[in-house]
Amino acid sequence: xxxxxxxxxxxxxxxxxxxxxxxxxxxxxxxxxxxxxxxxxxxxxxxxxxxxxxxxxxxxxxxxxxxxxxxxxxxxxxxxxxxxxxxxxxxxxxxxxxxxxxxxxxxxxxxxxxxxxxxxxxxxxxxxxxxxxxxxxxxxxxxxxxxxxxxxxxxxxxxxxxxxxxxxxxxxxxxxxxxxxxxxxxxxxxxxxxxxxxxxxxxxxxxxxxxxxxxxxxxxxxxxxxxxxxxxxxxxxxxxxxxxxxxxxxxxxxxxxxxxxxxxxxxxxxxxxxxxxxxxxxxxxxxxxxxxxxx
Amino acid sequence: xxxxxxxxxxxxxxxxxxxxxxxxxxxxxxxxxxxxxxxxxxxxxxxxxxxxxxxxxxxxxxxxxxxxxxxxxxxxxxxxxxxxxxxxxxxxxxxxxxxxxxxxxxxxxxxxxxxxxxxxxxxxxxxxxxxxxxxxxxxxxxxxxxxxxxxxxxxxxxxxxxxxxxxxxxxxxxxxxxxxxxxxxxxxxxxxxxxxxxxxxxxxxxxxxxxxxxxxxxxxxxxxxxxxxxxxxxxxxxxxxxxxxxxxxxxxxxxxxxxxxxxxxxxxxxxxxxxxxxxxxxxxxxxxxxxxxxx
Numbered sequence: 001x002x003x004x005x006x007x008x009x010x011x012x013x014x015x016x017x018x019x020x021x022x023x024x025x026x027x028x029x030x031x032x033x034x035x036x037x038x039x040x041x042x043x044x045x046x047x048x049x050x051x052x053x054x055x056x057x058x059x060x061x062x063x064x065x066x067x068x069x070x071x072x073x074x075x076x077x078x079x080x081x082x083x084x085x086x087x088x089x090x091x092x093x094x095x096x097x098x099x100x101x102x103x104x105x106x107x108x109x110x111x112x113x114x115x116x117x118x119x120x121x122x123x124x125x126x127x128x129x130x131x132x133x134x135x136x137x138x139x140x141x142x143x144x145x146x147x148x149x150x151x152x153x154x155x156x157x158x159x160x161x162x163x164x165x166x167x168x169x170x171x172x173x174x175x176x177x178x179x180x181x182x183x184x185x186x187x188x189x190x191x192x193x194x195x196x197x198x199x200x201x202x203x204x205x206x207x208x209x210x211x212x213x214x215x216x217x218x219x220x221x222x223x224x225x226x227x228x229x230x231x232x233x234x235x236x237x238x239x240x241x242x243x244x245x246x247x248x249x250x251x252x253x254x255x256x257x258x259x260x261x262x263x264x265x266x267x268x269x270x271x272x273x274x275x276x277x278x279x280x281x282x283x284x285x286x287x288x289x290x291x292x293x294x295x
Numbered sequence: 296x297x298x299x300x301x302x303x304x305x306x307x308x309x310x311x312x313x314x315x316x317x318x319x320x321x322x323x324x325x326x327x328x329x330x331x332x333x334x335x336x337x338x339x340x341x342x343x344x345x346x347x348x349x350x351x352x353x354x355x356x357x358x359x360x361x362x363x364x365x366x367x368x369x370x371x372x373x374x375x376x377x378x379x380x381x382x383x384x385x386x387x388x389x390x391x392x393x394x395x396x397x398x399x400x401x402x403x404x405x406x407x408x409x410x411x412x413x414x415x416x417x418x419x420x421x422x423x424x425x426x427x428x429x430x431x432x433x434x435x436x437x438x439x440x441x442x443x444x445x446x447x448x449x450x451x452x453x454x455x456x457x458x459x460x461x462x463x464x465x466x467x468x469x470x471x472x473x474x475x476x477x478x479x480x481x482x483x484x485x486x487x488x489x490x491x492x493x494x495x496x497x498x499x500x501x502x503x504x505x506x507x508x509x510x511x512x513x514x515x516x517x518x519x520x521x522x523x524x525x526x527x528x529x530x531x532x533x534x535x536x537x538x539x540x541x542x543x544x545x546x547x548x549x550x551x552x553x554x555x556x557x558x559x560x561x562x563x564x565x566x567x568x569x570x571x572x573x574x575x576x577x578x579x580x581x582x583x584x585x586x587x588x589x590x
Contacts, residue, residue: 088490104504120490
């Protein structure tokens with residue numbers, strides 16, 4: 001079985017040539033068909049950058065300095081722009097982080113879904129709106145016809161997130177990148193959103209790369225997981241294995257720092273500073289080695 | 296499934312009343328004043344009690360009707376050639392409104408075009424347009440207009456051309472900045488991930504969000520255009536001598552300001568009132584079109 005997404009030895013640097021900072025230092029990752037992979041790491045680990053690199057959304061001052069990203073066997077980085085754009089939204093979709101700001105405030109919800117369907121499925125305006133209503137019903141929005149007529153500020157944050165999830169799965173993508181989709185929501189809505197993502201994933205048979213800093217979320221819905229730190233992959237494997245028998249000390253420290261119902265709050269320990277420092281100095285050492293160039 | 300009673304219940308309230316309420320007194324006051332100005336300009340031949348260029352040397356320099364020696368046939372008195380001041384003010388309003396509308400529209404069209412290009416493409420295109428604007432703005436506008444009038448000759452066209460040539464930079468700068476801001480927004484990134492082309496992105500995501508700003512700027516620009524027209528007709532490079540303009544009336548009134556101060560006072564009052572009207576309207580529109588309350 002070939003992987004839907006295969007990232008190999010990806011290096012991304014941000015900034016001018018002289019003062020560039022590495023954000024990804026040779027990260028590799030595979031997502032198989034229908035697989036749900038959690039990508040975890042603290043803030044600054046480079047997990048969002050990795051997602052953005054796949055989507056071609058890197059900031060203008062960032063460059064991919066080495067490595068490859070293959071989607072269904074095709075090289076995303078070498079692909080001409082129009083071809084890549086025809087994949088986006090259709091074969092690769094994004095569930096964005098912040099539902100409050102990810103919909104255009106001045107256009108109706110229906111129009112925003114319809115433009116996607118018309119672009120990729122070549123539907124007429126009428127059919128697109130009909131399909132959009134079906135999609136909204138699929139994410140448990142009541143009165144979908146009415147919601148299509150509303151502007152984003154007229155619906156709640158949870159509803160906006162469901163609209164965005166519906167849009168992500170609208171064209172039956174084979175890969176959905178979920179960039180911390182639950183971070184901006186409160187805990188009660190979070191669970192619904194997770195269930196929804198899982199249900200739609202099964203129905204549309206998509207693979208999901210779930211970017212999050214929440215190990216609890218990973219434990220709930222991801223079959224496999226990858227731990228990222230300072231732009232490097234520290235550990236990966238089946239979620240159950242990794243959480244039960246973490247091999248890397250950083251993963252172990254992360255687990256000890258995650259609150260759990262069956263443990264008193266006093267048992268929580270922050271990730272030791274010494275560990276983080278040693279990881280960063282290792283990353284910087286690699287940077288210096290890379291700068292000298294291959295011997 | 297669609298139930299008539301239910302859909303009537305959940306009908307979305309119109310957004311117009313809300314917008315009008317947000318605009319508040321400024322919107323009403325500005326709108327009313329501008330409306331009166333436009334009506335007077337449009338209906339000048341019907342409203343004016345006299346022909347604006349008809350001279351009556353027997354009744355020259357009459358004071359307004361309510362003052363000692365005034366005639367009820369000349370509500371605002373007459374000028375040194377015995378022409379009705381009220382009629383001249385009304386016909387001068389036609390010139391002012393025509394200049395304001397045409398000049399502001401052209402300036403907006405050119406400025407928006409340049410601003411969109413600079414904001415959308417960035418890089419050297421942005422650098423080029425921005426430096427052009429900088430150089431342009433360093434040039435004194437009145438001098439530019441006089442040079443222009445000298446080249447194309449005096450007349451309404453040269454007044455409009457002068458305003459457009461000077462003021463397109465106002466639109467270009469603001470639109471460029473706002474386009475860049477919009478492009479950075481999450482929904483612009485989200486739209487790019489849907490696989491939309493640059494043109495679609497511009498048309499669907501950026502332009503609708505520029506409307507409030509453009510409308511506001513347009514109202515303010517009309518006030519500025521009226522002021523510039525007055526300045527140019529004051530220095531005598533506006534329309535031909537027998538067409539009444541507020542600036543021309545001020546010049547004529549200046550020579551006899553000690554004997555008949557009202558001849559100069561009325562056109563000045565008109566200019567001040569209309570510029571204030573446009574600014575207040577612009578202020579009200581900004582509040583009305585901005586769904587987020589900012590006081």
